[in-house]
Amino acid sequence: MADPIPEAAIRAIVEAGRRMAERNWVPATAGNISVRLPGGRIAITRSGFHKAHLDSGAVMAVGLDGRPENPALRPSAETGLHCGAYRAFPEVGAVVHGHSIANTVLSRRAGESIGLAGYELLKAFPGLPTHDAAIELPVLDNDQDIARLQAAVEARWARMAAPILPGYLIRGHGVYVWGPDMDAALARLEGLEFMLACEMANLSINPLPGGSAP
Amino acid sequence: MADPIPEAAIRAIVEAGRRMAERNWVPATAGNISVRLPGGRIAITRSGFHKAHLDSGAVMAVGLDGRPENPALRPSAETGLHCGAYRAFPEVGAVVHGHSIANTVLSRRAGESIGLAGYELLKAFPGLPTHDAAIELPVLDNDQDIARLQAAVEARWARMAAPILPGYLIRGHGVYVWGPDMDAALARLEGLEFMLACEMANLSINPLPGGSAP
Amino acid sequence: MADPIPEAAIRAIVEAGRRMAERNWVPATAGNISVRLPGGRIAITRSGFHKAHLDSGAVMAVGLDGRPENPALRPSAETGLHCGAYRAFPEVGAVVHGHSIANTVLSRRAGESIGLAGYELLKAFPGLPTHDAAIELPVLDNDQDIARLQAAVEARWARMAAPILPGYLIRGHGVYVWGPDMDAALARLEGLEFMLACEMANLSINPLPGGSAP
Amino acid sequence: MADPIPEAAIRAIVEAGRRMAERNWVPATAGNISVRLPGGRIAITRSGFHKAHLDSGAVMAVGLDGRPENPALRPSAETGLHCGAYRAFPEVGAVVHGHSIANTVLSRRAGESIGLAGYELLKAFPGLPTHDAAIELPVLDNDQDIARLQAAVEARWARMAAPILPGYLIRGHGVYVWGPDMDAALARLEGLEFMLACEMANLSINPLPGGSAP
Numbered sequence: 001m002a003d004p005i006p007e008a009a010i011r012a013i014v015e016a017g018r019r020m021a022e023r024n025w026v027p028a029t030a031g032n033i034s035v036r037l038p039g040g041r042i043a044i045t046r047s048g049f050h051k052a053h054l055d056s057g058a059v060m061a062v063g064l065d066g067r068p069e070n071p072a073l074r075p076s077a078e079t080g081l082h083c084g085a086y087r088a089f090p091e092v093g094a095v096v097h098g099h100s101i102a103n104t105v106l107s108r109r110a111g112e113s114i115g116l117a118g119y120e121l122l123k124a125f126p127g128l129p130t131h132d133a134a135i136e137l138p139v140l141d142n143d144q145d146i147a148r149l150q151a152a153v154e155a156r157w158a159r160m161a162a163p164i165l166p167g168y169l170i171r172g173h174g175v176y177v178w179g180p181d182m183d184a185a186l187a188r189l190e191g192l193e194f195m196l197a198c199e200m201a202n203l204s205i206n207p208l209p210g211g212s213a214p
Numbered sequence: 215m216a217d218p219i220p221e222a223a224i225r226a227i228v229e230a231g232r233r234m235a236e237r238n239w240v241p242a243t244a245g246n247i248s249v250r251l252p253g254g255r256i257a258i259t260r261s262g263f264h265k266a267h268l269d270s271g272a273v274m275a276v277g278l279d280g281r282p283e284n285p286a287l288r289p290s291a292e293t294g295l296h297c298g299a300y301r302a303f304p305e306v307g308a309v310v311h312g313h314s315i316a317n318t319v320l321s322r323r324a325g326e327s328i329g330l331a332g333y334e335l336l337k338a339f340p341g342l343p344t345h346d347a348a349i350e351l352p353v354l355d356n357d358q359d360i361a362r363l364q365a366a367v368e369a370r371w372a373r374m375a376a377p378i379l380p381g382y383l384i385r386g387h388g389v390y391v392w393g394p395d396m397d398a399a400l401a402r403l404e405g406l407e408f409m410l411a412c413e414m415a416n417l418s419i420n421p422l423p424g425g426s427a428p
Numbered sequence: 429m430a431d432p433i434p435e436a437a438i439r440a441i442v443e444a445g446r447r448m449a450e451r452n453w454v455p456a457t458a459g460n461i462s463v464r465l466p467g468g469r470i471a472i473t474r475s476g477f478h479k480a481h482l483d484s485g486a487v488m489a490v491g492l493d494g495r496p497e498n499p500a501l502r503p504s505a506e507t508g509l510h511c512g513a514y515r516a517f518p519e520v521g522a523v524v525h526g527h528s529i530a531n532t533v534l535s536r537r538a539g540e541s542i543g544l545a546g547y548e549l550l551k552a553f554p555g556l557p558t559h560d561a562a563i564e565l566p567v568l569d570n571d572q573d574i575a576r577l578q579a580a581v582e583a584r585w586a587r588m589a590a591p592i593l594p595g596y597l598i599r600g601h602g603v604y605v606w607g608p609d610m611d612a613a614l615a616r617l618e619g620l621e622f623m624l625a626c627e628m629a630n631l632s633i634n635p636l637p638g639g640s641a642p
Numbered sequence: 643m644a645d646p647i648p649e650a651a652i653r654a655i656v657e658a659g660r661r662m663a664e665r666n667w668v669p670a671t672a673g674n675i676s677v678r679l680p681g682g683r684i685a686i687t688r689s690g691f692h693k694a695h696l697d698s699g700a701v702m703a704v705g706l707d708g709r710p711e712n713p714a715l716r717p718s719a720e721t722g723l724h725c726g727a728y729r730a731f732p733e734v735g736a737v738v739h740g741h742s743i744a745n746t747v748l749s750r751r752a753g754e755s756i757g758l759a760g761y762e763l764l765k766a767f768p769g770l771p772t773h774d775a776a777i778e779l780p781v782l783d784n785d786q787d788i789a790r791l792q793a794a795v796e797a798r799w800a801r802m803a804a805p806i807l808p809g810y811l812i813r814g815h816g817v818y819v820w821g822p823d824m825d826a827a828l829a830r831l832e833g834l835e836f837m838l839a840c841e842m843a844n845l846s847i848n849p850l851p852g853g854s855a856p
Contacts, residue, residue: 027335028401
């Protein structure tokens with residue numbers, strides 16, 4: 001019999017779901033949320049639950065390979081992307097995935113990345129002590145084959161300069177963001193979504209190509 | 215004397231109203247909400263109540279033909295559209311109707327349908343296991359003669375390939391969505407409204423005709 | 429000593445303030461709200477209170493001429509506009525005034541009225557049993573001289589065909605809406621703001637002049 | 643040992659954080675909030691806390707020079723800007739700093755100020771008894787060197803005609819607003835953000851240069 005999931009991990013996931021739902025980032029049963037547990041385990045949302053009203057019954061444990069501890073439960077379809085972040089970055093303690101209007105619309109129109117520059121909120125990311133910085137947020141093509149999608153993510157990481165930006169977009173699908181703990185992951189998510197919403201707003205008032213320059 | 219309406223049906227309708235009001239989908243006394251009951255009965259919101267603060271007194275029972283069990287109560291004006299969905303699709307357990315800014319504005323500008331393609335959230339609809347799909351959401355002209363409007367809906371269904379998409383728009387008026395139960399109907403509603411809001415946002419940053427292509 | 433204000437009137441005003449604040453229609457200390465009392469009295473919000481957190485101390489009584497029953501209290505600066513509606517229309521029981529982004533921006537760009545046509549929500553107004561209707565919402569120039577502004581409102585009413593539309597805009601300032609009771613006034617306000625928000629959204633995706641036609 | 647921070651100051655800061663978070667003006671751990679205390683002290687939010695859920699542990703005391711009373715605690719990075727306002731304007735009792743989409747996007751596109759004219763809400767600022775007025779909201783370039791940024795603010799004040807407008811923008815970063823107490827500071831913040839949101843909305847429906855004229 002598997003160990004129970006620590007109460008603090010469940011609370012962190014439930015509260016993250018509530019906060020993401022308040023912002024309309026987890027419509028229908030979209031989105032998924034996870035926390036790293038001791039011993040190579042991950043607590044993650046089960047498939048098919050609305051994130052506004054999670055409880056302990058909506059959270060399950062998987063291994064770093066994504067395999068459910070209880071084979072009767074089905075984890076989020078994209079569990080493999082969560083596990084990929086935990087495997088690649090030992091310091092990561094929480095991963096969140098949401099769908100916002102801004103990340104959906106911009107990722108559908110973007111090439112292979114979205115540039116963000118000159119925002120004070122860039123400081124929400126590690127290694128950026130000043131607003132006078134620029135990041136290229138990776139945008140990957142959507143794929144229902146999650147193993148193949150995770151391989152594409154890893155191939156992209158291999159091409160990126162260190163430190164790897166703790167997040168990426170999937171085209172027409174949403175954002176993945178991670179951090180050392182849930183508070184940090186959510187702060188980075190809020191910072192990123194804020195900058196994407198600013199980009200959207202800026203484009204909406206500027207019909208010129210390349211209109212997002214400061 | 216008619217049977218009482220089961221408490222669970224009333225709770226589902228009250229809670230759906232609250233959630234739809236939070237999203238500004240039921241302004242003024244707009245919108246209506248129903249649940250199928252055993253024995254060919256339907257529980258539906260009465261006419262003229264604000265959906266943010268429903269209670270058992272705001273819910274009444276009608277037959278599949280829309281006739282009130284208690285003739286002293288007036289059901290939502292569009293009860294005939296709810297009944298039409300229940301009659302046509304035996305698996306349907308709940309129907310919701312809301313007015314959003316996106317569904318109102320887009321339906322006023324659309325022809326006889328709105329195409330949605332390439333969204334991960336298309337998976338919220340049955341028969342679409344992948345984002346790599348496209349749907350044509352029917353748009354019907356508004357009509358105060360509900361029997362005539364329902365006939366137009368049925369004529370449209372007759373022209374559509376199976377499986378029939380579980381929703382449609384009425385021009386300048388709103389959306390109808392249904393599902394096997396209220397949770398499913400609301401999840402489809404949230405998924406659909408999210409994609410319509412994305413279409414609106416996409417058009418707002420693209421002055422070119424046909425700008426919504428990914 | 430003046431009669432106390434009935435508890436129900438205070439509750440209606442407090443709750444209206446809370447609902448309007450939730451929608452961002454009463455920023456800073458903007459907006460004002462009133463209810464007709466028996467005996468030619470009006471209960472109205474005092475000047476300078478935030479509408480999100482009203483209580484009985486934020487509500488005072490004035491006569492139909494706007495004169496405070498307690499001369500130590502200062503009513504909303506625009507009390508004269510409330511009184512004007514109560515004097516002109518004996519069936520009016522409640523008046524609300526709010527500032528929305530849509531009503532502010534559209535009124536600044538409008539001529540002397542804003543046309544609304546083809547919306548199901550037009551049925552929220554009296555005398556419009558169908559969506560297949562059109563209204564011309566009056567837009568008046570802003571004026572800090574409230575008596576002069578009320579005279580301009582009355583001159584406009586004199587030029588309008590019956591039934592007089594239960595609302596108007598003041599340019600760059602906000603909307604006034606009234607109804608037989610507070611629920612009706614708020615339902616009309618919600619319906620009107622929804623249609624104005626639709627007009628805004630429609631214009632934002634259509635750079636052509638006259639783009640709001642269905 | 644330093645004196646404790648009065649409970650009323652903590653309550654004012656906690657509540658301001660909650661209200662600003664509700665409006666999405668303090669994403670991630672952005673924003674900071676302060677209150678003047680008797681004796682040349684200032685209560686201000688500590689660095690790194692989310693403003694939606696502040697408590698007394700998230701508030702600390704500094705001197706008018708920004709020096710922490712308890713050197714083990716780190717105040718908000720921009721404490722120097724708060725202190726600058728308190729030193730320059732003895733009547734100021736509270737200072738708030740937030741990031742909104744409107745203030746971020748508009749400040750990135752603006753020159754050295756943003757003009758606002760013809761809004762009823764201009765009356766939220768002191769010395770503007772009428773809507774028939776215009777203000778120039780200063781926009782300063784962002785700078786991680788807060789002492790240098792505060793010097794730039796003071797140089798700008800020196801060029802402005804009295805009365806100095808109680809607020810300014812930092813490009814790509816956010817707004818600073820102050821008032822005699824927290825209620826007044828928040829009312830001015832709400833009024834200013836409302837007008838900036840109106841400017842954004844107006845620009846989004848008007849592709850012409852100079853489109854914000856009434």
